[in-house]
Amino acid sequence: LILFLLSVVLAYLLANKFCERLGWKVGALTAVLMLTSPLMLRFASENMIESLGMLLFLSATYMYLVCEEHREVLYYVTLAFILGLSLYTNYVYAFLMLPSFLVVTLVKLGPLTLAARRLSKKGEKVAVPFIWWAYKKLIVLGVLLVLAAGWFSFNFSRRVALLLDVILRSGMGQGPGWLESLVYYPRVIVEQISFSPWIGIFLLLSLFVPFVARHFEGLKKLYVFVWTVLLLATLIISTKAPQIIYIIVPFIFMIFSAVFFHWLERFWRRDKKLAWLLVLVLMLPSLISLPRIYGLYLPERTGQNMVDVLDYFKTNVPEAARFGTILNLKHFNPDVLRFHFRDRPGRILSEETLERGGLSGESVYYLTFDLDADSRYKKDLLDDSLYRWNAWLREKEINGKVGLHSSERFENIDLTARIYKNIP
DSSP: OHHHHHHHHHHHHHHHHHTGGGTHHHHHHHHHHHHTOHHHHHHHHHOSHHHHHHHHHHHHHHHHHHHHHOOOHHHHHHHHHHHHHHHHHOHHHHHHHHHHHHHHHHHHHHHHHHHHHHHHTTOGGGGHHHHHHHHHHHHHHHHHHHHHHHHHHTTHHHHHHHHHHHHHOOTTTTSOOHHHHHHHHHHHIIIIISSSHHHHHHHHHHTTOGGGGGGSTTHHHHHHHHHHHHHHHHHTOOOOOGGGGGGGHHHHHHHHHHHHHHHHHHHHHHOHHHHHHHHHHHHTGGGGGTHHHHHHHSOOOOSOOHHHHHHHHHHHSOTTOEEEOOOOBSSSSHHHHHHHTTTSTTOBOOHHHHHTTSOTTSOEEEEEEEEOTTOGGGGGBOSSHHHHHHHHHHHHHHTTSEEEEEEEEEGGGTEEEEEEEEOO
16 A cells, blocks of 8 residues: 555656646646555555556656666666566566556657667767767666566566466467457556546546647657557457556556646637536546445455465475465465465476376366356456466376365355366
């Protein structure tokens, strides 16, 4: 929650920096939208990775603006460190963040390259500012490569495999079709980002009026960030989940706030009645959804969570037995498993060993679960490992290689846990 509150403060400062002409109003509306967003509050209270990823994106954006204003190499090294840290935090977010900054840089590099060619005809000294700017970008790239190499050097094969799974796999037939993929994130923006779907419609519409960026020097960067992430998430990453675009929600709020106050200002100058009409059209239908905010801050407790599932596995797997899983969710992954079973060091098998069928002559237990369509842990999925793992276990069960050892239903979280055991 602290990371989320820090993100709100940073988003307020960024909004003011991007839209200086409108002063604090854009930042204030951005903060209000963040504090009343169901998607943001849900992940802020339940997860840390999403909040950290969002804070890193906001911090990197702020540092990027600082780098454009100063020539000190230290600022660029700091920016590179923040971007590199995204690789350690979440490889999906890194895949979305790094291209976003690359595209923003290239958008600026194109016009500057043409300007440098024209200026070079007047003398080399005139083109020095451009040369220095490009040099600093190379420093950022170099440090990023070093950080990336350090990240990949730790458990190289698994991290590369996870990254490729997220980007290239089709979800074992579980992913949406192309039409569903195209409308998935627009629906998330309309239905889940704001407490009111009516406001959500205007949030989506604000992304299609980039000409407003002409009135704000930094707003075009926000459009580049948002559209780069949306296109990558829609066209490249087969797994579709609201948390994938979580890191750009503050940018969407900034864009909407800037567009809203821009038109409000124009209407106010032309006719104050039109300005009030704009406010009423936006706010009155939203009043219907106000009770939803109460539920966001005082949610009902389910009585069960993933810790209960982990306890079930721990109780039903013999202490001396080898076991493992390849499931990769926010609250259930190899790191969480190692922590929960920290009193059984060396008993958890690697993914490679599991897929080979375990160790010959030993009993191996395979942990898995099924999620109902409306399970709240659906949003925890980071890749298609759940579908791949269950398909692999079903195949082994059909071939007589494994058998069901135990199962239990967790009704409150719409989950069925299962333990399989290999058959020698």
